[in-house]
Amino acid sequence: MIRIDCPVCGLRNETEFAYGGDATVRRPAMDESEMGPWRDYVFIRDNPRGWHREYWHHVQGCRQWLVVERNTLTHEVGTCRLAREVAE
Amino acid sequence: MVEALSPLKTVCAPGRYGADGEAGIVLGTRAIRSLWQIAGWADFETAAADLLGVLGLNGLGDYRTARVAGAVTAWRIAPDKVLIEGCGDLTGYGSADLAVLDLSHARTLIDLGGPAARDLLTQIVTVDVRAATFKPGAFLQTGIHGVGVLIHCIGSDDFEIYVPSTWAESLWEVFCENALPHGLLVNGAG
Numbered sequence A: 001m002i003r004i005d006c007p008v009c010g011l012r013n014e015t016e017f018a019y020g021g022d023a024t025v026r027r028p029a030m031d032e033s034e035m036g037p038w039r040d041y042v043f044i045r046d047n048p049r050g051w052h053r054e055y056w057h058h059v060q061g062c063r064q065w066l067v068v069e070r071n072t073l074t075h076e077v078g079t080c081r082l083a084r085e086v087a088e
Numbered sequence B: 001m002v003e004a005l006s007p008l009k010t011v012c013a014p015g016r017y018g019a020d021g022e023a024g025i026v027l028g029t030r031a032i033r034s035l036w037q038i039a040g041w042a043d044f045e046t047a048a049a050d051l052l053g054v055l056g057l058n059g060l061g062d063y064r065t066a067r068v069a070g071a072v073t074a075w076r077i078a079p080d081k082v083l084i085e086g087c088g089d090l091t092g093y094g095s096a097d098l099a100v101l102d103l104s105h106a107r108t109l110i111d112l113g114g115p116a117a118r119d120l121l122t123q124i125v126t127v128d129v130r131a132a133t134f135k136p137g138a139f140l141q142t143g144i145h146g147v148g149v150l151i152h153c154i155g156s157d158d159f160e161i162y163v164p165s166t167w168a169e170s171l172w173e174v175f176c177e178n179a180l181p182h183g184l185l186v187n188g189a190g
């Protein structure tokens, strides 16, 4: 079972959240004209074993977007921060 | 003015249901007074503090404790959102820094009490609601039956639960079904 320590609501069950995708992806510069970086941005994802950063939405709570560190091998959860406060 | 009718009007039938003996659960409802959400952006704290000050509340408070001043209750439900009940019409307070939204008809209140009230909550939420951790004055937002709700602890075994009006009837059934083994007393619509 995954439990996520929402900075607003406290430690909550995964069932209150919706997974929101890979939080390591960065959008190419808006003036990027090559197709490759845009294809990678939209479609290509790593499938890492171990620690990963992910977006989770506390949809049945404070409705804030979080950036959660999760170990894809053990399901261990690391830091949980408000996405708005995570430095780009 | 249009008369507000509770979506529980037809299902909240007063009576004694379920297990015999002392009723462990008491369910009811009451009309929600004006309920508004205020929200904002980077300078939300300043904009919100001004309005809350007008309502008699000093500061925004934290994410776990309801703020009360007279007939006004406020819950800080997110970093830049506060929910307020009993505040009257806040239309005039909308500005470029503060979005005000009337939710008076969007939420329905389920009143949960009785000596087994915490036992029932434990059955249907995944949050620790024991008396030692969820005390009178505290609130939490969680999901019941997959629906986002706000639970306000207003007494040792007394809770007011704000649910989306569109889901009120379904959630009322969830409460009733889980209450039957404890013995259920339903009070009339308040």
Ligand SMILES: [Zn+2]
Pocket (backbone or CB within 6 Å): A006, A007, A008, A009, A010, A058, A061, A062, A063, A064
């Ligand atoms: Zn939360």
